[in-house]
Amino acid sequence: SETEPGGEAVRGYDFRGEFDLGEMLEAYATTGFQATHLAEAVDIAKQMREEDAKIYLTLTSNIISSGLREVVAYLVREGFVDVIITTSGSLTEDVIKTEKPFKMGEWDADEAELREEGINRLGNIYVPSDRYVWLEEYLYDFFDDFFAEEKVRTPTEFSRELGKTLDDPDSVLKQAADNDVPVYCPALNDAEVGNFLYYYRKQHDTDIGIEIMADYDDLIENGMLADTTGLLVVGGGVPKHHAIMTNLFRGGADYAVYISTGMEGDGSLSGAPPNEAVSWGKIKEEETNYTQVQAEATLVFPLLVAGAFADT
Amino acid sequence: SETEPGGEAVRGYDFRGEFDLGEMLEAYATTGFQATHLAEAVDIAKQMREEDAKIYLTLTSNIISSGLREVVAYLVREGFVDVIITTSGSLTEDVIKTEKPFKMGEWDADEAELREEGINRLGNIYVPSDRYVWLEEYLYDFFDDFFAEEKVRTPTEFSRELGKTLDDPDSVLKQAADNDVPVYCPALNDAEVGNFLYYYRKQHDTDIGIEIMADYDDLIENGMLADTTGLLVVGGGVPKHHAIMTNLFRGGADYAVYISTGMEGDGSLSGAPPNEAVSWGKIKEEETNYTQVQAEATLVFPLLVAGAFADT
Amino acid sequence: SETEPGGEAVRGYDFRGEFDLGEMLEAYATTGFQATHLAEAVDIAKQMREEDAKIYLTLTSNIISSGLREVVAYLVREGFVDVIITTSGSLTEDVIKTEKPFKMGEWDADEAELREEGINRLGNIYVPSDRYVWLEEYLYDFFDDFFAEEKVRTPTEFSRELGKTLDDPDSVLKQAADNDVPVYCPALNDAEVGNFLYYYRKQHDTDIGIEIMADYDDLIENGMLADTTGLLVVGGGVPKHHAIMTNLFRGGADYAVYISTGMEGDGSLSGAPPNEAVSWGKIKEEETNYTQVQAEATLVFPLLVAGAFADT
Amino acid sequence: SETEPGGEAVRGYDFRGEFDLGEMLEAYATTGFQATHLAEAVDIAKQMREEDAKIYLTLTSNIISSGLREVVAYLVREGFVDVIITTSGSLTEDVIKTEKPFKMGEWDADEAELREEGINRLGNIYVPSDRYVWLEEYLYDFFDDFFAEEKVRTPTEFSRELGKTLDDPDSVLKQAADNDVPVYCPALNDAEVGNFLYYYRKQHDTDIGIEIMADYDDLIENGMLADTTGLLVVGGGVPKHHAIMTNLFRGGADYAVYISTGMEGDGSLSGAPPNEAVSWGKIKEEETNYTQVQAEATLVFPLLVAGAFADT
Numbered sequence A, B, C, D: 001s002e003t004e005p006g007g008e009a010v011r012g013y014d015f016r017g018e019f020d021l022g023e024m025l026e027a028y029a030t031t032g033f034q035a036t037h038l039a040e041a042v043d044i045a046k047q048m049r050e051e052d053a054k055i056y057l058t059l060t061s062n063i064i065s066s067g068l069r070e071v072v073a074y075l076v077r078e079g080f081v082d083v084i085i086t087t088s089g090s091l092t093e094d095v096i097k098t099e100k101p102f103k104m105g106e107w108d109a110d111e112a113e114l115r116e117e118g119i120n121r122l123g124n125i126y127v128p129s130d131r132y133v134w135l136e137e138y139l140y141d142f143f144d145d146f147f148a149e150e151k152v153r154t155p156t157e158f159s160r161e162l163g164k165t166l167d168d169p170d171s172v173l174k175q176a177a178d179n180d181v182p183v184y185c186p187a188l189n190d191a192e193v194g195n196f197l198y199y200y201r202k203q204h205d206t207d208i209g210i211e212i213m214a215d216y217d218d219l220i221e222n223g224m225l226a227d228t229t230g231l232l233v234v235g236g237g238v239p240k241h242h243a244i245m246t247n248l249f250r251g252g253a254d255y256a257v258y259i260s261t262g263m264e265g266d267g268s269l270s271g272a273p274p275n276e277a278v279s280w281g282k283i284k285e286e287e288t289n290y291t292q293v294q295a296e297a298t299l300v301f302p303l304l305v306a307g308a309f310a311d312t
Ligand SMILES: NC(=O)c1ccc[n+]([C@@H]2O[C@H](COP(=O)([O-])OP(=O)(O)OC[C@H]3O[C@@H](n4cnc5c(N)ncnc54)[C@H](O)[C@@H]3O)[C@@H](O)[C@H]2O)c1
Pocket: A236, A237, A238, A241, A262, A263, A266, A267, A268, A269, A270, A271, C059, C060, C061, C062, C065, C087, C088, C089, C090, C092, C093, C122, C187, C190, C191, C192, C234, C235, C236, C237, C238, C239, C259, C260, C261, C262, C263, C270, C271, C295, C296, C297, C298, D033
């Protein structure tokens, strides 16, 4: 007994006419494999916008190391994003980049040589050590003010107050501060901001601290107040889990788009596809409310933004 | 001793103005990680065109299962590709698609159910079994003519003569036949075309055969005659190795772009990055003549084509 | 000019005689690809033991979800591990498992059905919801005591005091508490322990908090006091970075073994191989002091333990 | 409504007593993630043996590059394997290794330097160029005899006759020839054996050829005669597809174990898990007759052999 399946015909983009990105992304829907998922991601993100969902953008730190920083800043500046959840490398590097750029480098550089030249390597991106010298001074000044008010602060206060001091329109922290977008970062110590906090506490006042439960409450409760939520999950780790776990309290996120290189078969949270979150109630189960694009984010995130958040 | 590294500043696409794909792809160069490699791939492919290199396009069969088939047909139709190397699923499926489309499906379908419905699954693409019924008849007719001429034929003859019978402008085989682009396929038996050859030989004449050394000689010698060669390697496997191995005879390919999901650490040919081929003399060592994009091809191959082979 | 390279001959395990695991792992050294890395990992771990290095074990939460929990508990019980760094799912799940097991399940289960049956899925592992009901009560009792002493506590205090309440010799937290092994977990809120803290704070006292800088100082300073340090990094994420970042303060870890499925090409911290940490000074550069095994941990971690930490 | 799921409790290996590999592999069944799949693989392979299934071992060429060559030779020597399907690099390299070893090397060697030193790199394995000089002479002698008999030969004849000339008990080709195990290799030209065939034909006789359809018929028909078949699929590519495609003719393989690093989401044949083959009828659908271990083969294939094919 044979059935003609109901799906659309597989057919790729037609390069015959004048090139049109919107049409190409539509053709991705019927191109198959991951292209289809990218087209779904664009559709789901558009739905988030149409329904005025509270949009959570979660980011691993290397997104800010890369040129996606400027793309994220655009999204925040234009009011497309309501919540950011990230790890502390993002904060460190966004601040540095307001003053001094990172540089394109090589994956297979000689590490010992780099070490001698004072160049730190992040994949194919170089961060010269002088950036951290500058950052140290910048942060010590900031800490003086920040901890003067109160000794024990939260990561969202940290990122907001730090963002306010910045002056670069392509800074994610600055745009977040200006647009009232909270930046959650529970493991705030786990990067150079943590290192400088360590030195600062030692030299000034060991009663200074970072408390993380108040932020968690906020994140949960703001989620519960939202009519509709949508997740843009770029990379995995703590930011991804923070978003889906706190959406559990409202019965699951309404929409979710994951962009990830994670491997499902390792049982990791980072590799878990959106449907795993359904069993937990972290994402709602509907027909077309979630997808995952298996891809390195620098390749596809700009396309997602072009397709769903820009006038192309 | 500190050095400011010489590379360009890391900086992503600026979504402020009107969207422009060409500018976005240029911004990929300074976005880092794989985006930088895609920008390199576009540049290298442009160089291949400028220097009028003999361009080898190698494809795994699933590229033809997907909507990239139409994109490949475009490249051949426009004269951008000089040699195709692939596996036999490509031939099988390109022919079917001239008559009946594949359909979009689901990765996690119930396999036993699909089996009952006569639907074969290729990732998230469905191929109903009636396609193979149609193909059988089509191929038997073709075989009658093809083997009437000579009993032992080569894969390039097979694909050329088969292509000539087709009538779909989006067929890769048809375009290849029309544009004198040879289609190499050493393991011609390893797909449904092989199965139908098996039945046909059994019923008609077991002296019918496919001989693979003549093609290999051609491929080597045509490579040696070329002033400049460039490889567009989409996926890995036999097609990839066939291209680099035969370029060894001319002292290595001049340009190479790989698009792959392969894993370097498994020591596979499919996962081997272009620099491994340098030690063998399969690719020439120069500054900027090769790159690899680690990505699923449906996501990035249309962008490569848009950037290097279309007027965008 | 040809050179015979100096390396050992490639040669695999000889199954002719009686099987011997130690010999098989030695043969891995000359088997190539990742097997060679596993053999290196065993050697490096043995060196850590011989030099009485302070051993940091970093774990993603899913390691505790899996049967590696018992293997980790063994390492702690036997005194082989000095510091644990992990994420909060580990704490949550280690406690549950002292009372009720997780169950083997299926990757491709029907999520909506699981949801109805109250079964949460973690890869191919099932966690029935009643586990969290039990946990809630257990933790509320624990919180009463824990926060009675002081309102703002640290993650290491949390795991130590919680561990002391447990009674299962296969509990990692219990063994850590008994053997004075601190368990660092900066993003303590990012799991069910965080959820129950949220409820508890709401019901009892919102002044309760978790402060994360004091732990960071300890981790740095204990690292600086150590003569020699060695890292066993299982999975990536915050735990991995926490270990290498704090070893920066002592000029880098002396030894490092990574087990990871991460992808280098995505520029992520999780995918970064040990040599990237060399440019930062997070791992010392010597001949044979670090390696990475690209593998899912359940496959190889027991072999590493068998080879370096058990009498086989 | 809550259900206690029926699966076994998740629980890892107990290192307390004396180490026992068999018990460790049993504990893998309840360790979760990929360890569970490796335990399934051992069970399924044991079932193949118990039911005296015709066992097909498929191999990518790099398996022979690595120390798994000796493990494969063991399996053939002991009569555990009935059919081998591979690619031509395997043939090339098995012959070389009878005379001269490959050497352990480095992944990140300087390629241009290697090139000057005449060292070819295969992952972390080095093959000095003199091996190919030796091979050339060896093969030319072999070709003289081989093509004297008949001008157009098949890949299975090629590997059998070549194997008969070899004298190394660890040679896969020799053991296969001695034990009447056919070695299928449709794309026989795609490696150095092909290159030397090219030169030889040019110098001696261009009527010499390799015909691939006769082998395909044999493979299909021998499969149809078997009561029970079992597949051990190591890596992907043509060998994997050749095995499952020809098992289609008998209604599917009865048992299948895949070991692979392939990615499902790229829609490739190499990444397709066994259940995809069910929809095609290439593998039979039963409860526990197939599994896949997502792993680099050098790490787990020796364990599979130890668990199912050796007295441990
Ligand atoms: N069981 C759980 O995984 C679980 C439960 C509750 C909460 N969480 C939370 O989710 C967040 C993210 O989890 P995470 O940071 O522990 O790590 P993760 O699961 O996100 O993994 C990070 C990386 O580690 C590597 N990795 C993971 N598992 C591996 C394995 N089995 N073998 C080899 N490499 C592996 C992968 O590269 C992965 O991308 C944390 O805050 C954690 O507390 C997780």
